[in-house]
Amino acid sequence: MSTLPAPGSVPVTELFRAVVDVPSVSGDETALADGVEAALRAHPHLEVLRDGDAVLARTSRGRAMRVVVAGHLDTVPIKDNVPSRLEERDGREVLWGRGSVDMKGGVAVMLHLAATLVDPRYDVTWVFYDHEEVDSSLNGLGRVARHHPEWLDGEFAILAEPTDAQIEGGCNGTIRVEVRASGTAAHSARAWRGHNAVHDLAPVLAALAGHTAETVTVDGLDYRESLGAVGIRGGIAGNVVPDEAVVTVNYRFAPSRSVADAERYVAAVLAPALAAVPGLTLTTTDAAAGARPGLDHPAAAAFVEAARTATGARVNPKYGWTDVARFSELGIPAVNFGPGDPMLAHHDDEHCPTQQVTDVAAALAAWLG
Secondary structure, eight states, X not given: OOOOOOBTTBOHHXXXXXXXXXXXXTTOOHHHHHHHHHHHHTOTTOEEEEETTEEEEEOOSOOSOEEEEEEEOOBSOOSSOOSOEEEEETTEEEEESTTTTTTHHHHHHHHHHHHHOSSOSSEEXXXXXXXXXXXXXXXXXXXXXXXXXXXXXXXXXXXXXXXXXXXXXXXXXXXXXXXXXXXXXXXXXXXXXXXXXXXXXXXXXXXXXXXXXXXXXXTTEEEEOEEEEEEEEEOSSTTBOOSEEEEEEEEEEXXXXXXXXXXXXXXXXHHHHHHHSXXXXXXXXXXXXXXXXXXXXXXXXXXXXXXXXXXOOOEEEOOSOOTHHHHXXXXXXXXXXXSSOGGGTTOTTOEEEHHHHXXXXXXXXXXXX
């Protein structure tokens, strides 16, 4: 078991560094989960629950409202960037190391507040979960939702994903489709005897290149969409006419659209290309709905006001997909709010200003305290 400093007995920034220094690559979160569980069980005002390497702690003060604050324990693979180190960059102290952005700053804030907010304004469920950085079927938050949906009951949720200490409402949805072309193999020296499947994808690529993405306003936030090719494969050798080729297309769509809406939209954009080349097929391979920001909920409005007052936080849309969508599926409006620049997530040079960790903790404490 990894021993963490007792939350509340040290500054949140010291706890942040200790959390980063416990390796927890997806699938290897047990040591950190054990440390989190032990730290939380030391506080009698918390009921602590566990499912696999997901650890939950909750207050039960009989408040009129319950909120959920969640964050994942795992990171992408380490590349000589653990243990952490403190550095000064552009006049700011930063903590460098794997997970410092995505998202152990948020985890440290959650641990600190779970321990120190003994009598919060709302009852709070703190959720520390595993397997976020890998296939969604393994996601610990999804597993808890399947096994113990009552553990996630609440009226409003915050996901402590990195947002540069700004508030990001909801998230875009995402869908991936494959366009497949079939041809006839032949020796490239006698190409006329075959049919080149790669060439058949030219109208598809042209349609995507000529497409102009939309910006859709949802609950007062402007969500920029994107649609484009993210992969292409075809051909088995340099002297063989390809008999099959596939282009993978990714569409990031505003949370006002359903997955079915997104499928229809992609099909409409590609319809001329599909009509121009007989035999092209379009198949959805992965899809996840987005989440509306839900900023009209009273708890959300109170949180936004508290965060603005405490740190000057702004409200922006979330373009990438996050687990706020899982809360949306449960009927719980949710926003993203955490320390760290998301543009640095997964970088080998991942680093987070320590002041952001302090600021996020102060904003959440002002709202919940």
